[in-house]
Amino acid sequence: MKTNFIFYSILLSCCLVFNNTLSQNADRDFKYPNIILLIGDGNGLSQISAGNYVMGNQTAFDRFEFVGLIKVHADEVSILTDSAAAGTAIACGKKTKSGMLGMDAEKNELTSILEILKGKGYQTGLIATSTIVHATPAAFYAKVEARSEYELIASQLMSSSVDFFVGGGEKYFIEREDGKNLIKESKQFEFVDNLDDFRSSQSEKIGYLTHENNPPSLLEGRTPTLGESLSVLLEKFDSNKPFFAMVEGSQIDWAGHDNDIEFLISEFKEFNQAIDISLDFAENNPSTLVIATADHETGGLSVNNGNLENNTIIDAWGTGGHTATFVPVFSFGYDAIEFSGLYENTEIFHKLKNIVSH
């Protein structure tokens, strides 16, 4: 009798475990989170502080649940980095030399988180306010020794795991040294000329090259805005699959290089709006993780003083280049707590990869 009881107990617990595993797996197969990764190029803590006070001490950054810090140095003796090395660290989980994309310092090709997620059934999208072949977006799909090989990077985009993209740089696709017209030749991608066509297209892969070269700054009248492109992209993703979107506020960095606070604040506000849109989406779609970070700080900005009543700041700048100061990682939603703490920029890749490996 006792033996029977033990036997049935074991049998029962096996069934329970088995059932549990089944339902968890069934759940997880469709419940890998949507991931929105927002990268403000050059958007360090001083840039966020400046934006915060100019915007009346309230930004989308207030809405995040957790904050971490990353060490941004590249695989070099100097602790400075660039958007290629830092983008590769975030996208591919390995530090490399400045200028290199999707390769480690020994030129071994790396697999990006976008490629890993694509292999897990994700839909993928990239949006930038630079060219789409610029270092930050390219870190998610390209493998080149030099970030300036724009035409090669454009070719690599055409056969990449990227499903949707919006950014400048049409000339690297059609006015090429090899005489090819990638837009005409592409069998996979449909190219559209505006966001309305992007929205209504039924193609599984869509590219929208917004400008011949780099898009102008917002002060010069750039359209579409990051928020407009992001809203259409979020509509575009099939709700039966998880998605990965990388959204770059590219020109925050350029404002930093110019030590131009007006330029900086306008680009920051646009990036801030894209964060609001992402967090609104995450609040309505709980299986979503939103991360906002930077590749490095640009300009050595300090917020020396300011006025709370008229929302002004007094800016000072330390350099026309990048700095090695840690940059923050803000997170919200699914597994967001994993991104708190102080860690290497490469850990963002590993933390994301972990989320889809269990």
Ligand code: MG
């Ligand atoms: Mg960039």
Ligand code: ZN
């Ligand atoms: Zn820069």
